[in-house]
Amino acid sequence: MNRLLLLVVAFLYAPLFAQAPSQVSPAAALKVTARAERADATYQVGEKVSFAVSVEDKGKPANGSLIDWVIVKDGLATEQKGFSSVVDGKATVVGSLNEPGFLQLKVTAHRLDARSKPLAVSAMAGAAVEPTKIPRSLSVPDDFDAFWSGMNQKLAAVPVAASIRSVKAPLPDVESFDVTAPALGLPISAYMAKPVGAKPKSLPIILTVHGAGVNDSSLGGSAGWAARGFLAMDMNAHGLPNGKPKQFYADLKVGAMKDYRYEHKNDREKAYFTGMMLRLVRAIDVLTAQPEWDGKHVVVSGASQGGYQAIAAAGIDGRVTFFAAGVPAGCDHSGMLVNRIAGWPKIVPVVDGKPDMAVLEAYRYLDCMNFATRTKAKGAYFTVGFIDTTCPPTSIYATYNQLTIPKEIYDDIPSGHSHSQRARDGMTKAVLKHVGK
Secondary structure (H helix, E strand, O other), X not given: OOHHHXXXXXXXXXXXXOOOOOOOOOOOOEEXXXXXXXXXXXXXXXXXXXXXXXXXXXXXXXXXXXXXXXXXXXXXXXXXXXXXXXXXXXXXXXXXXXXXXXXEEEEEEEEEOOOOOEEEEEEEXXXXXXXXXXXXXXXXXXXXXXXXXXXXXXXXXXXXXXXXEEEOOOOOOEEEEEEXXXXXXXXXXXXXXXXXXXXXXXXXXXXXXXXXXXXXXXXXXXXXXXXXXXXXXXXOOOOOOOOOOHHHHHHHHHOOOOOHHHXXXXXXXXXHHHXXXXXXXXXXXXXXXXXXXXXXXEEEEEEOHHHHHHHHHHHHOOOOOEEEEEOOOOOOOOHHHHOOOOOOOOOOOEEOOEEOHHHHHHHHHHOHHHHHHHOOOOEEEEEEEOOOOOOOHHHHHHHXXXXXXXXXXXXXXXXXXXXXXXXXXXXXXXXXHHOOO
């Protein structure tokens, strides 16, 4: 692989998702792994779900010890817990679920270290139970379309008035630009890129959007897609100026923007995510106004909060022709109504088992389950981690199941809230296939 291609690959993947660093166990000599016994980790309602557990101690199969385990319904407690014996380094744990959803096993092995201090090492595994039958938890509001039509009209009343300033591109044969444009409230702020010498009506659009956090846009991310023949834009979620020192964003993250997701959470019009989704529409306004756009393809792609934005963009902007949503947030805010876990940011407070109905009602208009019912895109690609505790798989499938368009989902069985290489590759390949590359 030549140096340019290496750079392109690095830039393509950097903005989508940051994987958590691996943790070194303090009991490194004690190793525990767990997995569903079926390769696809998928079972039927009421069927026994078997998990295989392996325990090694100092590089050899453990024997004669006990493991303790608990099985939860995608983060919610069940009565399934107990102890199992380890024989020749192996143990089996069995659970079940009497409804479509997900089970996760947490298993822990114990021993004493050389100083007789207790050590414990844990592992997790997940399994799906008829996930394509997970239903929605609440209906689409009757005035969902009217609300978003009204918000789009308010945005349209704000002149696009984009500022497009040339900046030094990080890759050869690519032009890069710092772009801002007014929206409702906060502006958009992004880096846009295109191949040098691109002809009019020759380039598909891709808009890449960010997970949770406080950062500027990715210059390299947009350039990487441009090197593949796209009119590309990478947009930060908050309208923040690009290219500031890292400390600028770090200070905002622990200061003024620490709890941005909770702003006006009981007001559907003022809620922070309403403005974020409208900035997507404004970004597409800017991109589709460029003469190089092929007039056919508009892709939105992101992971976690970026996946939330990708689904929302496809639901409220008919120009989106394809979207890729990795481990998406914003799914099934009302899950607690049917004893299910809600997706990030778990925005609806629950006190003594009762949800805050003012917040729940506001966020029905910001639920990916509902955006998914409205998209006219020609295709979608999802990824889901079976042990994801941030964006739970039940919530993601509850959204995925609402889509009536051609769709595909990658079951990232051993993953939590991270993006494996296969998941990333799947998203990229799906985007390239959509535009015929």
